[in-house]
Amino acid sequence: MGKIIIVASGKGGTGKTTFTSHIGARLAAEGQLTVLVDADAGFRNLDLALGMESSIVYDYSDYINGTAALDDVLIKNTENENLYFVAAPQSALTADFDEERTAGFWESLKNRFDFVLADAPAGMGDGFMFAAKYADEAIIVSLPESSSLRDADRVVAELEECGIETIRLVLNRLDAGLIEKKIFMNVDDCVDVLSIPILGLIPEDEAVTESMSKGKPLLDPDKFGAGMAIKNISARLMGIDVRMMNFDSEKKGLLAKIKSLFSRS
Ligand SMILES: Nc1ncnc2c1ncn2[C@@H]1O[C@H](COP(=O)(O)OP(=O)(O)O)[C@@H](O)[C@H]1O
Ligand SMILES: [Mg+2]
Secondary structure, eight states: OOEEEEEEOSSSSSSHHHHHHHHHHHHHHTTOOEEEEEOOTTSOOHHHHTTOGGGOSOOHHHHHTTSSOHHHHOEEOSSOTTEEEEOOOSSOOGGGSOHHHHHHHHHHHHHHOSEEEEEOOSSSSHHHHHHHTTOSEEEEEEOSSHHHHHHHHHHHHHHHHTTOOEEEEEEEEEOHHHHHTTSSOOHHHHHHHSOSOEEEEEEOOHHHHHHHHHTOOOOOTTSTTHHHHHHHHHHHHTTOOOOOOOTTTTHHHHHHHHHHHHHHO
């Protein structure tokens, strides 16, 4: 029996779809049977991030409404046999779905996969509730800035309301230069705004933009940058204790490393 993890945020554009596709590809590469569900009905784009847009025939509304079997809506990734994808309807009022069949959908995925990751829309609308009601855990993806963190706070409260106890934070697009200039907040200050545990820190990295445009989200896990950050986070999700990149105590070393990374690119 696997677990369902909802990937959510307050504001849009914080990197939920990016995160879901990259973590999914990494977990699958580590041998974890993983399914990614696009819960962002109407504005779906996880298919593009995975390069799977041309493989969609059915979406989860077809299963929930009884017109397709589970195997019809599960699309296998051509790059990794451990990675599956379920598309969102192009437009749908998920609130209209039959509760029992919706619960059955999530339960079947949980029985079959090690990890079920739901890429939620920003905020707390129907697409969010479609996944939040059935999720075991949540990951909040936020930028290191106060407006993004403050909006995330309301989402955390809603997730708690749904009975989710494990809610962890991923700070995305960290940029040492912007932290130094006080345009972005440092990690400690972010944690003070949103008092949930940190799951990981992902730096701003051109490799992410490139992989998103190519629809190939598997990054080099040994390259300092987003690839390594994603590898660390997926290890933590698998229960492996990996040291957190500590922006404060290793400030100089890490800043220098990140700076050199970006000055090369
Ligand atoms: N760590 C990162 N480094 C560079 N670009 C990033 C990073 N994370 C996300 N992005 C970019 O930010 C944009 C928004 O990301 P997306 O995943 O679509 O956000 P959301 O799903 O939260 O709306 C995309 O263009 C994506 O490539
Ligand atoms: Mg998205």
